[in-house]
Amino acid sequence: xxxxxxxxxxxxxxxxxxxxxxxxxxxxxxxxxxxxxxxxxxxxxxxxxxxxxxxxxxxxxxxxxxxxxxxxxxxxxxxxxxxxxxxxxxxxxxxxxxxxxxxxxxxxxxxxxxxxxxxxxxxxxxxxxxxxxxxxxxxxxxxxxxxxxxxxxxxxxxxxxxxxxxxxxxxxxxxxxxxxxxxxxxxxxxxxxxxxxxxxxxxxxxxxxxxxxxxxxxxxxxxxxxxxxxxxxxxxxxxxxxxxxxxxxxxxxxxxxxxxxxx
Amino acid sequence: xxxxxxxxxxxxxxxxxxxxxxxxxxxxxxxxxxxxxxxxxxxxxxxxxxxxxxxxxxxxxxxxxxxxxxxxxxxxxxxxxxxxxxxxxxxxxxxxxxxxxxxxxxxxxxxxxxxxxxxxxxxxxxxxxxxxxxxxxxxxxxxxxxxxxxxxxxxxxxxxxxxxxxxxxxxxxxxxxxxxxxxxxxxxxxxxxxxxxxxxxxxxxxxxxxxxxxxxxxxxxxxxxxxxxxxxxxxxxxxxxxxxxxxxxxxxxxxxxxxxxxxxxxxxxxxxxxxxxxxxxxxxxxxxxxxxxxxxxxxxxxxxxxxxxxxxxxxxxxxxxxxxxxxxxxxxxxxxxxxxxxxxxxxxxxxxxx
Ligand SMILES: Nc1ncnc2c1ncn2[C@@H]1O[C@H](COP(=O)(O)OP(=O)(O)O)[C@@H](O)[C@H]1O
Ligand SMILES: [Mg+2]
Numbered sequence: 354x355x356x357x358x359x360x361x362x363x364x365x366x367x368x369x370x371x372x373x374x375x376x377x378x379x380x381x382x383x384x385x386x387x388x389x390x391x392x393x394x395x396x397x398x399x400x401x402x403x404x405x406x407x408x409x410x411x412x413x414x415x416x417x418x419x420x421x422x423x424x425x426x427x428x429x430x431x432x433x434x435x436x437x438x439x440x441x442x443x444x445x446x447x448x449x450x451x452x453x454x455x456x457x458x459x460x461x462x463x464x465x466x467x468x469x470x471x472x473x474x475x476x477x478x479x480x481x482x483x484x485x486x487x488x489x490x491x492x493x494x495x496x497x498x499x500x501x502x503x504x505x506x507x508x509x510x511x512x513x514x515x516x517x518x519x520x521x522x523x524x525x526x527x528x529x530x531x532x533x534x535x536x537x538x539x540x541x542x543x544x545x546x547x548x549x550x551x552x553x554x555x556x557x558x559x560x561x562x563x564x565x566x567x568x569x570x571x572x573x574x575x576x577x578x579x580x581x582x583x584x585x586x587x588x589x590x591x592x593x594x595x596x597x598x599x600x601x602x603x604x605x606x607x608x609x610x611x612x613x614x615x616x
Numbered sequence: 617x618x619x620x621x622x623x624x625x626x627x628x629x630x631x632x633x634x635x636x637x638x639x640x641x642x643x644x645x646x647x648x649x650x651x652x653x654x655x656x657x658x659x660x661x662x663x664x665x666x667x668x669x670x671x672x673x674x675x676x677x678x679x680x681x682x683x684x685x686x687x688x689x690x691x692x693x694x695x696x697x698x699x700x701x702x703x704x705x706x707x708x709x710x711x712x713x714x715x716x717x718x719x720x721x722x723x724x725x726x727x728x729x730x731x732x733x734x735x736x737x738x739x740x741x742x743x744x745x746x747x748x749x750x751x752x753x754x755x756x757x758x759x760x761x762x763x764x765x766x767x768x769x770x771x772x773x774x775x776x777x778x779x780x781x782x783x784x785x786x787x788x789x790x791x792x793x794x795x796x797x798x799x800x801x802x803x804x805x806x807x808x809x810x811x812x813x814x815x816x817x818x819x820x821x822x823x824x825x826x827x828x829x830x831x832x833x834x835x836x837x838x839x840x841x842x843x844x845x846x847x848x849x850x851x852x853x854x855x856x857x858x859x860x861x862x863x864x865x866x867x868x869x870x871x872x873x874x875x876x877x878x879x880x881x882x883x884x885x886x887x888x889x890x891x892x893x894x895x896x897x898x899x900x901x902x903x904x905x906x907x908x909x910x911x912x913x914x915x916x917x918x919x920x921x922x923x924x925x926x927x928x929x930x931x932x933x934x935x936x937x938x939x940x941x942x943x944x945x946x947x948x949x950x951x952x953x954x955x956x957x958x959x960x961x962x963x964x965x966x967x968x969x970x
Binding site: 510511514515517518519520521522523524525528532533536537 | 668669670689690691692693694695696697699701703704705706707716717720721764765768
């Protein structure tokens with residue numbers, strides 16, 4: 354019994370070390386820009402770089418649009434599958450998992466072949482069009498997370514009975530989705546949104562191959578050409594991702610119980 | 617009979633190859649309270665859902681106030697519905713739940729607020745407007761659901777086993793409350809239940825359903841005392857069934873366990889030699905001979921259950937057992953198991969089941 358506990362702690366310590374040592378090393382390295390003393394110079398350089406601000410702003414905007422697109426596609430789909438087409442659930446789940454199996458590079462090459470300037474749908478002919486295509490691609494990448502989050506949220510409410518209760522009170526589909534379904538899965542939608550945000554902020558392949566001024570390619574570019582700044586950037590990116598994760602945790606804890614506890 | 621308010625005509629519903637409702641006919645008068653009573657799976661909910669518009673009949677017609685609504689969408693029917701699982705919107709307060717239908721209908725906020733307050737008074741929960749559904753008991757939630765259903769003044773109120781998720785005490789008090797609110801508002805109501813006591817106690821009329829059909833439609837008194845079919849007789853109330861053989865069809869003589877009973881005028885075309893199922897309610901039987909009871913059978917006391925004010929006695933008559941109730945009397949001890957006993961009844965109370 355006692356030795357079992359001991360070994361459990363050893364395993365835990367090893368795991369923690371595996372996770373934290375590179376992190377601590379990176380933090381330590383990122384603060385050594387000024388010779389001989391620890392300083393935040395690398396961070397100052399990074400945060401003061403106009404390209405950092407531009408690419409980060411671009412990626413945040415792309416993330417916001419991706420989230421909106423994802424919610425518009427996923428919420429009605431997951432709702433309809435639960436309400437009317439439960440037999441299609443396995444098929445849809447499989448489809449939403451495809452982006453995990455098919456590498457982003459395959460998707461983006463497909464896009465480049467499909468939507469070139471001479472194709473019937475020339476997304477790539479203009480900068481705006483390419484931005485739109487990037488957002489669509491991001492929505493695809495985020496699909497597994499968004500769908501799962503929303504579907505789990507829908508499982509906590511009795512979708513069919515609530516829909517019928519609203520219908521018999523005179524509500525149409527728009528009212529049902531915006532006033533009954535969406536508010537009750539809001540926490541799930543938000544956690545899907547933060548996952549999407551974390552994915553989009555760090556994404557490299559699509560942005561780079563579509564030649565968009567996003568944060569991922571900037572990160573890569575800095576990493577290849579500088580010494581201390583990449584470490585600082587990695588820590589910043591890491592902090593953003595963890596910030597998102599913590600927000601999900603906090604939100605689901607402080608969410609009104611009414612939205613989480615149907616009867 | 618007044619013009620029916622709701623008329624369900626020759627309705628049939630099939631899911632794929634299985635027909636779950638057939639030949640269903642029912643006319644409901646304005647302000648009437650009609651219960652659908654039947655075992656689980658007999659199609660009660662399906663009929664109700666067709667009236668609500670959630671299912672479309674495979675054949676037949678549903679008419680409300682002279683208008684054919686068979687193909688109308690649920691949100692165009694102006695029907696109120698209460699579900700077994702309450703189905704309150706968990707993200708809305710009690711007041712917002714009750715006001716949902718009013719808001720959807722575009723009622724001005726001040727009017728809607730007044731109506732919500734009125735409803736909260738009606739269901740005797742005036743202080744609960746700001747609570748959330750999860751903060752309420754099941755009984756309270758179901759009253760809110762009732763208030764939500766009637767707030768938009770629907771033409772028709774449908775309740776699908778609204779009490780079956782509640783515990784026994786709440787069930788009884790809430791059914792009285794539903795009935796009294798229904799009477800006060802005069803709203804035409806269909807109430808689905810599998811609980812015969814519930815149906816008998818609050819309905820104007822009951823439709824007893826079996827296998828997707830209405831076996832009998834009548835007042836609780838008619839259903840209980842003059843069941844039209846074997847199923848109705850068995851499903852509603854406790855029933856003692858005895859096998860009998862017709863010995864003389866002309867004079868109505870039937871032999872039950874080597875004793876003769878006269879059932880003149882009730883044989884309904886049975887011939888001598890036919891076997892019949894004869895039924896008696898426990899309250900129609902007394903222990904011992906009594907003046908005015910023209911028939912008797914003898915047997916042996918099989919079981920005695922002392923229930924307080926009532927003693928339930930089971931008497932073996934040949935191969936079958938008959939239950940009867942007698943009132944407790946402090947002066948007379950209850951009968952003992954194994955004693956010879958005679959039961960008596962009026963042949964007029966005996967039901968011949970077809
Ligand atoms: N959507 C459906 N698809 C297939 N069969 C159904 C459907 N709804 C109900 N049924 C079947 O119809 C029968 C009657 O169901 P229901 O009306 O719910 O009975 P009750 O309410 O009397 O218990 C049941 O056998 C049930 O399995
Ligand atoms: Mg049912």
